[in-house]
Amino acid sequence: MxxxxxxxxxxxxxxxIDVVLDxxxxxxxxxxxxxxxMLKHSEKLNVKGICAAPFKNxxxxxxxxxxxxxxxxxxxxxxxxxxxxxxxxxxxxSDTYLPDENTAVDSEASDFxxxxxxxxxxxxxxxxxxxxxxxxxxxxxxKNPEIKEKAVIVWLGGHAQHIGSPVGEFxxxxxxxxxxxxxxxxxxxxxxxxxxxxxxxxxxxxxLEYWLKGKNKLCDYLLESAVNEAESYAAGKPWTRVIWDxxxxxxxxxxxxxxxxxxxxxxxxxxYDLHYAENSDGHFMKYVYKINxxxxxxxxxxxxAE
Numbered sequence: 001m002x003x004x005x006x007x008x009x010x011x012x013x014x015x016x017i018d019v020v021l022d023x024x025x026x027x028x029x030x031x032x033x034x035x036x037x038m039l040k041h042s043e044k045l046n047v048k049g050i051c052a053a054p055f056k057n058x059x060x061x062x063x064x065x066x067x068x069x070x071x072x073x074x075x076x077x078x079x080x081x082x083x084x085x086x087x088x089x090x091x092x093x094s095d096t097y098l099p100d101e102n103t104a105v106d107s108e109a110s111d112f113x114x115x116x117x118x119x120x121x122x123x124x125x126x127x128x129x130x131x132x133x134x135x136x137x138x139x140x141x142x143k144n145p146e147i148k149e150k151a152v153i154v155w156l157g158g159h160a161q162h163i164g165s166p167v168g169e170f171x172x173x174x175x176x177x178x179x180x181x182x183x184x185x186x187x188x189x190x191x192x193x194x195x196x197x198x199x200x201x202x203x204x205x206x207x208l209e210y211w212l213k214g215k216n217k218l219c220d221y222l223l224e225s226a227v228n229e230a231e232s233y234a235a236g237k238p239w240t241r242v243i244w245d246x247x248x249x250x251x252x253x254x255x256x257x258x259x260x261x262x263x264x265x266x267x268x269x270x271x272y273d274l275h276y277a278e279n280s281d282g283h284f285m286k287y288v289y290k291i292n293x294x295x296x297x298x299x300x301x302x303x304x305a306e
Contacts, residue, residue: 001122001149001186003284009125009152009188010264010286012255017127018120019045019252020113022093023245024055024132025077026069029225032077033300034131034245036218039083040303044253047086048116050074051109052093053132055174064095080218093136097175102142110139113147120150125188127252130155131245133171138178141185148187155182155189156248158270160196166274169194179270184279189267190251190286198247201291202240205230211301219304250296251288259296262288
């Protein structure tokens, strides 16, 4: 891909686009908001597939368990949203993380992405949005390196450059090898850093209740999930909760630059010791550095309540 084409593909897309979402939907409550937001922008986003990503934390006993729970959560959310037509486009992802940077993990999701990308080109790319460990996407790239010429990857992962090391947040730490595959392959890449940038996209119980309560079944589920999650660790205290995964979807639809600001930077590589290192290939990537919190929440709440 020429540098001119790379710069073009790193612009926010005009017109309707094809999208695949890769999500650890059961990990925490912000994935559910992101999936719902994507479905509510059907005039812009043509959803080609939703892939379940692996994760392991207090909500899962293994990456495979996290992936299966995420798969079931995606199906549950589609039913609540009245969008069960997408159920056939939900794919099970990796049951473990990459063993190294040259070995893919076989899964329905990685096979689906690798094959689907063949129908696109550098001037008509597939947009892949990843909001979890990026194992499925990296595996697809290893299987089909031509993806770097046919896709744009939007990933919510890592922390902001300015906070210093370590920069590895949950999505990145889960599978550093996969992150290095994606950063190092030359694909047009958009990063939405978590701490230091996207953590500003937070909301409170009272705001959620005001905008979502009683609007529809989906809104009530999102409200209940978010409040229960926050009050599991902050009951009786003031709290706000980040809903940051929404911002990765918002980048695709924000053609006017209302919701966030970004800039071109030289690509770097996340290292295993959790700092960013210079990438000798020196190609460019897009880096989101500011979220306009109020404008994006206004659109999110309005869309969900429709």
